[in-house]
Amino acid sequence: MVVWTDFERTTIQDIFSKIDYAVVGQAAFSRCLIVYPWTQRYFGGFGNLYNAAAITSNPRVASHGKVIMEALEKAVKDMDNIKATYAELSALHSEKLQVDPDNFMLLGHCLTIVVASQLSKAFTPEVHAAFQKFLAVVVSSLRKQYY
Amino acid sequence: MTSLSAKDKDTVKAFWANVAGKEEQIGCDAVSRMLTVYPQTKTYFSHWKDLRPGSAPVRKHGATVMTAVTDAVSKIDDLTGGLLSLSELHAFTLRVDPANFKVLAHNLLVVLATVFPNDFTPEVHVAMDKFLAAVAHALSEKYR
Numbered sequence: 001m002v003v004w005t006d007f008e009r010t011t012i013q014d015i016f017s018k019i020d021y022a023v024v025g026q027a028a029f030s031r032c033l034i035v036y037p038w039t040q041r042y043f044g045g046f047g048n049l050y051n052a053a054a055i056t057s058n059p060r061v062a063s064h065g066k067v068i069m070e071a072l073e074k075a076v077k078d079m080d081n082i083k084a085t086y087a088e089l090s091a092l093h094s095e096k097l098q099v100d101p102d103n104f105m106l107l108g109h110c111l112t113i114v115v116a117s118q119l120s121k122a123f124t125p126e127v128h129a130a131f132q133k134f135l136a137v138v139v140s141s142l143r144k145q146y147y
Numbered sequence: 148m149t150s151l152s153a154k155d156k157d158t159v160k161a162f163w164a165n166v167a168g169k170e171e172q173i174g175c176d177a178v179s180r181m182l183t184v185y186p187q188t189k190t191y192f193s194h195w196k197d198l199r200p201g202s203a204p205v206r207k208h209g210a211t212v213m214t215a216v217t218d219a220v221s222k223i224d225d226l227t228g229g230l231l232s233l234s235e236l237h238a239f240t241l242r243v244d245p246a247n248f249k250v251l252a253h254n255l256l257v258v259l260a261t262v263f264p265n266d267f268t269p270e271v272h273v274a275m276d277k278f279l280a281a282v283a284h285a286l287s288e289k290y291r
Contacts, residue, residue, distance in 0.1 A: 031272060056269070119261075132184045
């Protein structure tokens with residue numbers, strides 16, 4: 001059972017209430033495809049991912065970024081049941097999408113960097129730690145159904 | 148991993164010029180974050196009186212790290228040779244698990260994103276990530 005402090009709970013709710021899912025989702029996901037290009041292997045049907053400019057302006061990348069943020073919101077809305085919330089998504093990533101789970105934290109790193117650049121000084125070490133803990137729980141839950 | 152292309156090196160050098168004058172602030176923030184977000188790294192600093200974000204030993208160490216990274220930028224064409232004595236220090240004296248180099252690198256990138264939100268583009272991010280990985284590799288050379 002994950003134990004959240006009051007500070008961690010309010011911090012995560014606060015961050016997600018402040019960010020624009022379309023903007024942050026697009027920025028984080030495109031950054032992941034650019035900084036860790038091997039992650040592109042899962043997105044063969046997305047069209048032109050040939051270089052950073054193409055990725056940044058790719059509409060499918062943008063819309064998928066938003067999908068990811070909306071999926072994260074499910075965890076934010078029920079922080080005490082993240083494992084259950086993501087059981088289906090975990091099975092999907094394992095069985096159908098066949099994503100190497102080590103990639104999950106790569107996206108997590110990019111999301112941290114985008115959120116950091118948006119919140120700037122407000123993204124203190126303590127806030128950063130809470131966000132990192134949230135991402136670790138999300139990643140762990142997504143790994144649960146792999147066998 | 149992969150070696151640095153000419154473009155990577157130019158990108159790193161151009162971006163790092165922005166850091167001038169802010170080394171202490173950035174270094175302090177990066178080390179503070181590392182100790183807070185990845186508490187296992189505190190095990191290397193049990194000899195410090197105060198491990199809180201922004202404390203005197205943290206600030207001093209942040210400056211030390213940033214001086215070394217700035218030096219590495221100037222030695223970007225031969226990191227292995229340039230960082231030889233630092234590698235020996237980390238391998239034989241400090242004996243830091245090299246996995247932690249990635250951890251500090253990540254925290255440094257987060258700080259750069261907060262300080263330079265517009266300049267820290269995806270292109271700069273990938274070049275810096277590669278550079279810090281190359282620095283980590285050079286630091287690991289003497290381990291075994």
